[in-house]
Amino acid sequence: MRILMLAQFYPPTIGGEERHVRNLGIELAARGHDVSLATLWHKGQAEFEIDQGVRVHRIRGTMQRFSALFVEQERQYSPPFPDPEALNAIRRVIIAERPDIIHAHNWIVHSMTPLKVWSKAKLIVTLHDYSLICVQKRLTYQNRVCDGPALIKCLQCSQGFYGTAKGFSSTAANWIWGTVERRMVDMFLPVSEAVARGTQLARHKVPYQVIPNFVPDNVAMLRDDEHPLLEQLPDGDFLLFVGDVSRDKGAEVLLQAYAALERQIPLVLIGRSGKDLELDVPSNVRVLQGWPHTAVMAAWKRCTIALAPSIWPDPCPTVAMEAMASGRPVIASRMGGLSDIVADGETGLLVPSNDPQALRDAIQCLLDDPARRNQMGIKAKERIAEFESKSVVSRIERVYQEVSA
Incomplete structure (x- = not known):
């Protein structure tokens, strides 16, 4: 054809x-x-x-x-x-x-x-x-x-x-x-x-x-584990957000939720700074820009929990798919295409949008339960076959x- x-x-x-x-x-x-x-x-x-x-x-x-x-x-x-x-x-x-x-x-x-x-x-x-x-x-x-x-x-x-x-x-x-x-x-x-x-x-x-x-069938393998930018990531566990660091993508809500966590493991945000938001970034938060896709995929593999807290009806964000392909549970807003991608309670958690408390509770829940987190990561890799x-x-x-x- x-x-x-x-x-x-x-x-x-x-x-x-x-x-x-x-x-x-x-x-x-x-x-x-x-x-x-x-x-x-x-x-x-x-x-x-x-x-x-x-x-x-x-x-x-x-x-x-x-x-x-x-x-x-x-x-x-x-x-x-x-x-x-x-x-x-x-x-x-x-x-x-x-x-x-x-x-x-x-x-x-x-x-x-x-x-x-x-x-x-x-x-x-x-x-x-x-x-x-x-x-x-x-x-x-x-x-x-x-x-x-x-x-x-x-x-x-x-x-x-x-x-x-x-x-x-x-x-x-x-x-x-x-x-x-x-x-x-x-x-x-x-x-x-x-x-x-x-x-x-x-x-x-x-x-x-x-x-x-x-995403490509081999998307989880399309990563550069030796990329020099990976040295900017924290050692050990960390939370990861990928996308425009903007109000629409939920960056402001995420920082509010993060500030209320009982145990603040590092938070990493990879993406362009949005014009609509000036962030007061705490010391335990890293905002990284200009990362190639292969380095981002390597970052997904290293992170503990993936975050997609959009406050607009994001149509079909592939970042959630890439995180799932890397075996990571995704905490996302219950709106837009994220509801089609993330199976609530199975491959991650869906929370009300623009709700810092609900987002904070979901993050804390998975941080406190490594076994459930790991099981969600396994289910996420299985579900990604649909995408x-x-x-x-x-x-x-x-x-x-x-x-x-």
Whole structure:
């Protein structure tokens, strides 16, 4: 089958979504599919390359050339409407690649929908977040989970988040082109039940199947146990958080819970410092930045308990999967995709979000019970088989076959 993937970012620009897209493309190519990918070009990147069997076309967009509205920290985002230059570039890629399936990720799909009928390809969209209905993609309103879109509310929220110009234009465009997307897409693949509910797929009666993110089958082995950065980790037991050290990811709540522990073993936070949070870090807490993935995987293997205390409905965080693949129990918020990943009481503990006392009690519970902690780690390694590529990519292949039938 000839498959063209569309993604606004691709490595070396890296994040959870980018790693998912790359791993999916490589796995599909390894399974015998003819795989190509179109992604936005960034400075210093090759316009064309072959990445382990995936032909990568890097295209230019008008918004990136002439507008700073969709550029952040040198990351060039797709807008929530068709970008003229990107649309024309995707058209050229389609002519060259002649795909049977076009599998899009995020707002770059809007530069594809006007070409859908002409392309004669089936269109699939993986929903990695809530951008189908929420212009800020997080489905939060006034620091709480949003109960659904309303035009005036969305305009006020987006202008507070993006500023007046970008907020107004993005909200209006997302309402219009979200409607077009629902009509044109042959199958939506939300990465969690939370994303399916949050984007109101059932209400709009569009076809969808929940298929989560995944990790490589050998992810637990993709670690560098000799990496020099590992010298920054504490000796002995420690708690580990990986992700943006931000309010949304629960960093503030975590530090409050940590301060109340009876026995404060070291706490390590690995990730970028969030703009929305200035932390007063105690001496027993280490904040580490710029770690490569192989070093992070080695850190998971060394830690005692993994922590994912998000206070927003995190769609499907792969960090929880990576911790489980490393045989570590996960304490996570009972919200978003974390509820799909962590089996409460079996592979870890789920606690109410934004509740420092509940988080503190869960951490203390596992610290005081090494036998239960170890048993959860064993169960976590068993459960992660559901989220490995051999399981998840096979489900995606079945979707390709269903929509092509």
